[in-house]
Amino acid sequence: MVTMREVAARAGVTKQTVSNALNRPHLVDPRTLERIDKAIDELGFTPNLLARGLATGRTMMVGFMLPTISNAFYAELVESVARQLEDQGYNLVLCTTGEDSDRIQKQLTILRRRSIDGLLIAEHQVAEHLDVLERVRVPHVFCSWEGEIPEGGIAVTFDFEAAGRLAARHLHDLGHRSIAMLGQLPEHRRRLDAVRAELVDLGGELPDDLVQATGGPSAALAYEAGVRLLQEHPEVTGIVASHDIAALGMLEAARASGRSVPDDLSIVSIDDIQAAHQSHPPLSTVALPTQAMAREAVDRLLTVATGGTVPPEQAITTLEPMLVQRLSTRALDTKAVDTKPVTRRSRRRSAG
Amino acid sequence: MVTMREVAARAGVTKQTVSNALNRPHLVDPRTLERIDKAIDELGFTPNLLARGLATGRTMMVGFMLPTISNAFYAELVESVARQLEDQGYNLVLCTTGEDSDRIQKQLTILRRRSIDGLLIAEHQVAEHLDVLERVRVPHVFCSWEGEIPEGGIAVTFDFEAAGRLAARHLHDLGHRSIAMLGQLPEHRRRLDAVRAELVDLGGELPDDLVQATGGPSAALAYEAGVRLLQEHPEVTGIVASHDIAALGMLEAARASGRSVPDDLSIVSIDDIQAAHQSHPPLSTVALPTQAMAREAVDRLLTVATGGTVPPEQAITTLEPMLVQRLSTRALDTKAVDTKPVTRRSRRRSAG
DNA sequence: CTGAAAGCGCTTACAG
DNA sequence: CTGAAAGCGCTTACAG
Numbered sequence: 001m002v003t004m005r006e007v008a009a010r011a012g013v014t015k016q017t018v019s020n021a022l023n024r025p026h027l028v029d030p031r032t033l034e035r036i037d038k039a040i041d042e043l044g045f046t047p048n049l050l051a052r053g054l055a056t057g058r059t060m061m062v063g064f065m066l067p068t069i070s071n072a073f074y075a076e077l078v079e080s081v082a083r084q085l086e087d088q089g090y091n092l093v094l095c096t097t098g099e100d101s102d103r104i105q106k107q108l109t110i111l112r113r114r115s116i117d118g119l120l121i122a123e124h125q126v127a128e129h130l131d132v133l134e135r136v137r138v139p140h141v142f143c144s145w146e147g148e149i150p151e152g153g154i155a156v157t158f159d160f161e162a163a164g165r166l167a168a169r170h171l172h173d174l175g176h177r178s179i180a181m182l183g184q185l186p187e188h189r190r191r192l193d194a195v196r197a198e199l200v201d202l203g204g205e206l207p208d209d210l211v212q213a214t215g216g217p218s219a220a221l222a223y224e225a226g227v228r229l230l231q232e233h234p235e236v237t238g239i240v241a242s243h244d245i246a247a248l249g250m251l252e253a254a255r256a257s258g259r260s261v262p263d264d265l266s267i268v269s270i271d272d273i274q275a276a277h278q279s280h281p282p283l284s285t286v287a288l289p290t291q292a293m294a295r296e297a298v299d300r301l302l303t304v305a306t307g308g309t310v311p312p313e314q315a316i317t318t319l320e321p322m323l324v325q326r327l328s329t330r331a332l333d334t335k336a337v338d339t340k341p342v343t344r345r346s347r348r349r350s351a352g
Numbered sequence: 353m354v355t356m357r358e359v360a361a362r363a364g365v366t367k368q369t370v371s372n373a374l375n376r377p378h379l380v381d382p383r384t385l386e387r388i389d390k391a392i393d394e395l396g397f398t399p400n401l402l403a404r405g406l407a408t409g410r411t412m413m414v415g416f417m418l419p420t421i422s423n424a425f426y427a428e429l430v431e432s433v434a435r436q437l438e439d440q441g442y443n444l445v446l447c448t449t450g451e452d453s454d455r456i457q458k459q460l461t462i463l464r465r466r467s468i469d470g471l472l473i474a475e476h477q478v479a480e481h482l483d484v485l486e487r488v489r490v491p492h493v494f495c496s497w498e499g500e501i502p503e504g505g506i507a508v509t510f511d512f513e514a515a516g517r518l519a520a521r522h523l524h525d526l527g528h529r530s531i532a533m534l535g536q537l538p539e540h541r542r543r544l545d546a547v548r549a550e551l552v553d554l555g556g557e558l559p560d561d562l563v564q565a566t567g568g569p570s571a572a573l574a575y576e577a578g579v580r581l582l583q584e585h586p587e588v589t590g591i592v593a594s595h596d597i598a599a600l601g602m603l604e605a606a607r608a609s610g611r612s613v614p615d616d617l618s619i620v621s622i623d624d625i626q627a628a629h630q631s632h633p634p635l636s637t638v639a640l641p642t643q644a645m646a647r648e649a650v651d652r653l654l655t656v657a658t659g660g661t662v663p664p665e666q667a668i669t670t671l672e673p674m675l676v677q678r679l680s681t682r683a684l685d686t687k688a689v690d691t692k693p694v695t696r697r698s699r700r701r702s703a704g
Numbered sequence: 705c706t707g708a709a710a711g712c713g714c715t716t717a718c719a720g
Numbered sequence: 721c722t723g724a725a726a727g728c729g730c731t732t733a734c735a736g
Binding site for chain 1: 353398399400401402403405406411413420421422424427428430431434435438441443444445446447448450455458459461462463464465466467488570571572575601604607608626627629630631632
């Protein structure tokens with residue numbers, strides 16, 4: 001690697017002046033600036049970030065700690081964040097934890113040893129170790145945060161309550177009155193509560209036995225829970241899944257149970273991962289704005305990391321979701337007056 | 353952050369001795385070693401990796417450059433690699449490229465500026481920029497590499513030919529004689545060629561019109577191609593998809609076309625991502641050993657990165673795939689003699 | 705406007 | 721066995 005020293009030699013100045021040329025060009029004579037620039041080009045010099053980091057305390061690296069990326073929602077979030085950071089000249093150090101407390105612990109200390117500029121956290125377990133972060137003063141923001149926000153913490157979250165309400169209202173608007181919920185509990189309790197609250201507000205209800213916990217994040221578990229649900233409650237015409245992956249499993253459960261979606265069962269969920277519009281039928285879902293999340297989270301983190309302060313009213317940013325209606329939901333037949341009786345045909349259409 | 357200097361002060365030695373205690377403990381008196389250890393514990397000292405990196409030239413960071421992680425195969429690979437590196441005390445700098453040549457270029461230079469110890473490459477576009485890597489001598493290994501391996505390069509690949517042959521033979525073994533292929537071309541040409549070669553070896557064939565290109569990596573595109581395929585060639589009873597995501601799309605295409613899998617259409621693919629055993633029916637697929645890939649790739653990279661040499665015969669490591677038979681394939685009815693006539697029932701079973 | 709000095713926190717020979 | 725010296729490649733006051 002070419003060093004500043006070599007550039008200096010070639011330009012006939014000292015390395016300090018080269019450094020100045022790079023960092024405070026207004027302080028250096030235009031003509032020597034020119035010579036330096038020339039030398040830099042000719043040598044292909046580009047400053048070593050390690051050395052700069054050691055000198056300035058800024059490494060231009062941020063960590064992202066989260067349970068896994070083998071989950072489309074997280075994968076897409078991480079990719080957006082990485083992209084965002086890249087634009088700002090930062091790099092992303094990936095820390096998946098598998099929700100293992102020991103790993104979290106170790107990763108936290110190694111991240112600290114690397115002098116990262118900041119840390120994005122989408123891993124709830126980390127709460128136990130928060131004191132470390134505080135003590136060491138590494139700037140951090142909670143990202144896509146669904147739990148309690150620690151005292152004084154900075155967070156960017158989605159409005160999960162609105163998401164749940166939108167999903168519930170959508171089914172209600174379509175005439176559904178027998179609505180169930182399939183979800184990853186307790187992780188998605190907020191979404192569940194919101195669904196129930198909205199149904200109640202609309203004059204309906206969501207009794208406990210119409211809430212099926214999947215027991216995990218996988219589609220397979222959702223499938224099993226879905227089959228059970230339909231067995232125990234064949235009267236159900238609409239289902240809110242607490243996230244897209246569960247909805248995908250539910251879709252299969254409906255098929256296996258001889259129900260066709262959306263003809264005799266409507267399914268709506270929350271997230272809008274890419275797979276949501278690649279299923280058949282494509283999922284109606286409440287889209288969580290991942291891109292905006294990446295943008296805001298990175299923005300907040302970098303302002304703190306660069307010594308700026310986030311005004312209290314911006315400490316918690318809540319991003320609004322949006323209903324995306326696709327083909328997994330439709331108006332309830334018995335109520336739908338001016339809808340042609342579609343059964344087999346609508347399936348075809350939704351599939352093509 | 354506590355520094356070595358503070359530890360030294362408390363232990364009543366100089367920082368050099370502390371450094372020795374850490375890096376060559378055999379050179380220091382057992383009693384002072386003890387004092388130093390005590391001081392380290394009391395102060396919670398842990399050496400700054402930036403400074404160490406600058407002094408030694410080793411940063412304990414490696415980059416991973418690949419097109420995207422919004423694709424389960426890559427996401428799972430990255431996570432395995434990160435896990436593997438973590439165990440060795442390394443961190444992973446994630447570089448997704450979107451296959452954009454400009455981004456690749458920029459990322460390559462910034463990675464260099466960070467003095468990463470090595471680079472894992474699963475991004476074919478990078479071939480254009482290889483000279484940079486060579487010139488700057490950053491150790492790199494090609495990972496999950498399906499294309500040409502650059503002269504003198506180190507690579508860990510899957511045996512894609514074996515994968516294609518296993519998939520083809522599986523269908524042939526089950527009695528299928530009218531076999532088609534659905535794939536992401538030209539990316540998966542090797543897999544395609546292998547499928548064809550195997551069928552020919554077995555006395556069959558794979559005419560060009562039975563090969564459908566999906567035109568991209570998404571399930572949605574595979575779905576469309578699949579519908580087309582079944583329309584044009586209703587006689588087909590077995591399909592090899594070039595990767596699981598395509599198979600998932602094909603599964604939907606089969607449903608939309610009124611074919612039930614595996615009763616009147618068998619589908620086998622290649623990859624074995626998590627979603628492969630969560631679909632209904634779960635996919636028969638040729639598993640590419642991702643974990644082993646992560647292990648081997650990291651192993652190779654770290655030996656080169658630490659100054660070791662990889663013997664020529666280990667320059668290219670080929671990992672063998674394995675057929676995992678699940679429920680998306682079955683023996684062809686007309687040929688199956690001792691198989692009970694299963695139609696509706698088998699579907700149920702596979703679903704539950 | 706430019707350079708000499710000091711320092712970021714570590715490591716690696718080299719004396720003693 | 722331990723410490724004084726020099727250095728990794730940069731930056732930031734501070735003189736001149």
